[in-house]
Amino acid sequence: MADHFLEIEIPQQRNYNSIPFPSVLSPNPKTRTISQLTETIKTQKPFLDTLLHDTGAVLFRGFDVKTAEDFNNVVEAFGYEEFLYVGGRAPRTNVVGRVYTANESPPDQKIGFHHELAQAPESPFKLFFFCEVAPTSGGETPIVLSHIVYERMIQKYPEFVEKLEKHGLIYSLFYGEDDDLSSPTGRSWKSTFSTEDKSVAEERKSDVSNRAAKLGIKLEWMEEGGAKxxxxxxxTIRYDKSRQRKIWFANMVNWEVAGNGPVKMITFGDGTPLPADICYECLKILEEECVAIPWQEGDFLLIDNQAVLHSRRPTNSPRRVLASLCK
Structure with a gap:
């Protein structure tokens, strides 16, 4: 690896069974430019895939990645198939190629821990994040290993986890008529399903209901506007075959939405309510186990979406983080 990348240590990293989380790679003189980096990614793909499998997340720091176009070139160099963001709640727009804004809600808004699209029948396997503008304080993207959360939860709340594994979760969410950029989950039904046609949704299976059905989603139109x-x-409790361990795959962001408690947002698959006290104890575990590395401009982070949950801490300074999703 010395001929390609340098593996470094930073203070925020954790170690689990002597494996750093996340792994952090920096350039050597042969991988400083963007063209050198993309060529090295292509030739060292097996090494990078193994490193991601072993650690769950890889932070690339110090490379000459300055723009969205540079980031798009990096993503394409990895050769992963693109995962289209359909059915998600975050307001985001395309920047260039396979690169999108991560979440367009104000940076002073906190986003809770979640696996990307955990509330959808299909979710991406890999995520890229790129820091184009680094906040002067706060604004980190904390990450936490799913199997560690599972292990701590089943040790502390075995009956709750067993019921979760047996019944799964039902997510009930609300879509407004228009995008609400003040909310991290403020994407409207029009943006979510790329259509404005709801007039014949129930009677004639409009484009909206067809798209929703393909995603395993039921839509109920609300009298006051919007859709449920x-x-x-x-x-929610899944088995990671490649690593031979169980993982926690619940979307925790919905348990933190202000004014809309967990009983309203999510239920067990049998329709019974979730115990709010246990849900919020899980949030504490996530915070205790997470790694929050301050962003530096040019950083890009590769995450295994099966193995790792991510979130966003608030900041009052300018922040621009871009994203790309992969199958």
């Missing part, structure tokens, strides 16, 4: 989306039951 019901998804599930979805499997």
């Amino acid at each position: 989306r019901i998804t599930g039951p979805l499997q």
